[in-house]
Amino acid sequence: MARPISTDELRQLGDSLLQRSALIEGAIVAGCLLLAWVIARLLRGRAPKLGGSVLFGRRLIDGALFPVLALVLAYVARGLLPLLGVPAAVFKVAIPVLVSLAVIRLTVRVLGAAFPSSAAIRAIERTVSWLAWIGVVLWITGILPVVMAELDSVRWKLGSADVSVRNLIEGTLSAIVVLVLALWASAAIEGYLIKDATAANLSLRKIAASAVRALLLLVGLLLALSAAGIDLTALSVLGGALGVGLGFGLQKIAANYVSGFVVLAERSVRIGDMVRVDNFEGRITDIRTRYTVIRSLGGREAIVPNEMLITQRVENSSLADPRVVVNSTVQVAYGTDVRTLQPLLEAAMRVVPRVLADPGPSAQLGGFGADGMDLALSFWIRDPENGTGNVKSEVNLAVLDVLNAQGIEIPFPQRVIHTIASPGKEAP
Secondary structure, eight states: OOOOOOHHHHHHHHHHTTSHHHHHHHHHHHHHHHHHHHHHHHHHTTOOOOTTOTTTTTTSTTSSHHHHHHHHHHHHHHHHHHHHTOOOSHHHHHHHHHHHHHHHHHHHHHHHHHSTTOTTHHHHHHHHHHHHHHHHHHHHHTOHHHHHHHHHHOEEEETTEEEEHHHHHHHHHHHHHHHHHHHHHHHHHHHHHHTTOOTTTHHHHHHHHHHHHHHHHHHHHHHHHHHTTOOGGGHHHHHHHHHHHHHHTTHHHHHHHHHHHHHHHHTSSOTTOEEEETTEEEEEEEEOSSEEEEEOTTSOEEEEEHHHHHHSOOEESSSSOOOEEEEEEEEEOTTOOHHHHHHHHHHHHHTSTTSOSSSOOEEEEEEEOSSSEEEEEEEEESOGGGOSHHHHHHHHHHHHHHHHHHTOOOOOOOOOOOOOOOTTSOOO
């Protein structure tokens, strides 16, 4: 076990930092930082800034790759110092600082990539930073071995195993490292699978990414529990209890997760489809393992449990054919030559940009009203996700222009009033 640094040794370390050799060490450390930046810049290439990149970060130096490269280069340079006849003083401070910086950057970047919408990332970043810098201070001053020895002396029996506080701390840190690496790998694989995905295969890529993420997290959890000193054979009891819980209290959650994989596998609904579920209509923007996000044309978003997509009726306007029909009506006065008006209205609707030529628009005599003849207008569009009210308005305006140009009246309500004279009086 290493002993703590005495007061004389701390004073000697401070004096060595003021020597001329410390300038040489400082220059070597600066060279290591510059070389690490150059290598990271070459690895990133000419690609644009990657805001969510774990390795490169937003400005290259705030990613995880830069401090890791600097740490490796600093270790190599420290091993070469005896050949130069330079005592190690600055490196005793620089290496712990680089270790702390690498841990902070890696943890924060991985958690940010795995949980991009989480509001707790900033709190986790501050917590990890404080713990890392406290560890640096204890490392540099040499108090860390003493603290670990004291923690190792606090022991108790946990079943047949002898457990200490040091074992729990080291196991917890190992578990965190394993889970962070598992999250990093799953986020990288998910980003690679979803990148450049088209609407046709996006659902399959999503289910593959979700399955890989779940598998890596399961393996990472098992390795983390093993690193923490927990006997994995005890998980059989936990698995039985978890099965009972899923059978009773968590059956809805389990049903939503299973339904999510079924929806992604069957591709009955896909990202980008226009659907109506539970009287809510909109476009599917994301399909998660537990729920589906539907965004209406008005900007509202609905979080629909995946079980509803399996057990209830879902109207999908884009499953087999994205084309949908839009209907409108107009009334013209009696006496209008409808046969001559029909092709004029169809031609006016056809010139509206979003109206399809095949199948073409149609204008039909739908019925005879009390005030005029009802004409049923129908036309097809291919992009219902862009809204139907705007294109319907354009079609109605085009129809109105035709009616005005032909001098055709849109009739007002007309009523015939009969006056009955009272007995003994003549009707006016």
